[in-house]
Amino acid sequence: MTVYFIGAGPGDPELITVKGQRLIRSCPVIIYAGSLVPAAVLEGHQAETVVNSAELHLEQIIELIKTAHAKGQDVARVHSGDPSLYGAIGEQIRYLRELNIPFEIVPGVTATAACAALLGAELTLPDVSQSVILTRYADKTAMPAGEELGSLAQHGATMAIHLGVHHLEKILTELLPHYGADCPIAVIHRATWPDQDWVVGTLEDIAAKVAAKGFRRTALILVGRVLGSEVFSESSLYRAGHAHLYRP
Numbered sequence: 001m002t003v004y005f006i007g008a009g010p011g012d013p014e015l016i017t018v019k020g021q022r023l024i025r026s027c028p029v030i031i032y033a034g035s036l037v038p039a040a041v042l043e044g045h046q047a048e049t050v051v052n053s054a055e056l057h058l059e060q061i062i063e064l065i066k067t068a069h070a071k072g073q074d075v076a077r078v079h080s081g082d083p084s085l086y087g088a089i090g091e092q093i094r095y096l097r098e099l100n101i102p103f104e105i106v107p108g109v110t111a112t113a114a115c116a117a118l119l120g121a122e123l124t125l126p127d128v129s130q131s132v133i134l135t136r137y138a139d140k141t142a143m144p145a146g147e148e149l150g151s152l153a154q155h156g157a158t159m160a161i162h163l164g165v166h167h168l169e170k171i172l173t174e175l176l177p178h179y180g181a182d183c184p185i186a187v188i189h190r191a192t193w194p195d196q197d198w199v200v201g202t203l204e205d206i207a208a209k210v211a212a213k214g215f216r217r218t219a220l221i222l223v224g225r226v227l228g229s230e231v232f233s234e235s236s237l238y239r240a241g242h243a244h245l246y247r248p
C-alpha cells in the first residue's frame with residue numbers, strides 16, 4: 001500500500017502527467033484538493049472512495065489514509081499544480097513517516113510554468129534574469145526572516161508571487177523600489193482553466209488593470225524584465241561556433 005501525492009497540474013486536465021493519470025485511474029481511494037483540482041482530472045477513476053479534502057482538516061485526512069492503509073488500499077492524494085509548492089504535503093508526510101505508511105510524490109505542472117506558457121515567455125533570459133523566485137504573499141502564514149517581498153525583490157530576478165492578488169497594492173509597494181515603475185508585470189487568473197484570463201502591464205498601471213478585471217483569487221503575479229524583453233543575448237548552447245559534447 002502506498003500513498004501517492006499526485007500533482008494535478010494547473011487546471012487543464014490534459015496537463016496531468018501520464019503517471020498521475022494512471023494512478024488516479026487505478027487507486028481505490030482518492031483524496032483530492034477540490035478547491036483547485038478540477039473534477040475532470042478524476043475522470044475514468046474506479047475508486048470506491050472519493051473525498052474532497054477541502055472539507056476536511058489534517059487529522060481527518062490522516063484518518064482516511066490510516067483506514068486505507070489498514071485495508072491495504074493505495075491512495076491517490078491529488079494536489080493542484082506541483083505538490084511540492086504550497087501543497088501542505090510536508091505535514092501529511094510527517095504523519096506518514098511516523099505511522100510507517102509508504103508514500104511517493106508524482107510531480108505536476110506548477111502554476112508558474114503554466115502562466116509562463118500562456119504569456120509565451122521564457123522566465124530566464126541571458127543578461128536579463130537567470131533566476132526565478134517562487135514565493136507567496138504572507139497572510140496567515142508568516143514569512144521567515146529575510147524572505148519578505150522587499151528583501152527578495154532586491155535581487156531583481158523574475159518573481160512568481162502566489163496567493164497575493166487580493167493584496168496587490170501592498171505587494172506593488174514592496175516591489176516598486178527594486179524593480180522600478182516601468183518593470184513589466186502580469187497577473188494571470190486561473191491559467192489553463194476554461195475561464196482563464198490575464199493582464200499585462202507595468203508596476204505603475206497593473207493595479208487598475210487588475211481591478212477592472214476583478215481578479216480576487218487563484219491568480220499568479222509574475223514580475224520581471226524578462227516579460228516582453230527583446231533585449232537579451234542568445235544562449236551559448238545554440239550559438240554557431242560554440243562546441244560542446246553533442247556538437248563538437
Ligand SMILES: C[S@@+](CC[C@H](N)C(=O)[O-])C[C@H]1O[C@@H](n2cnc3c(N)ncnc32)[C@H](O)[C@@H]1O
Nearest residue numbers: 010081082085086110111162163190191219220
Ligand atoms: C495553494 S497554492 C498551490 C500552488 C500549486 N501547488 C502549484 O504548484 O501551482 C495556490 C496558488 O497558486 C496559484 N495558482 C494555482 N493554480 C493557478 C492557475 N491555474 N492560474 C494562476 N495561478 C494559479 C495562485 O496564486 C493560487 O492562489
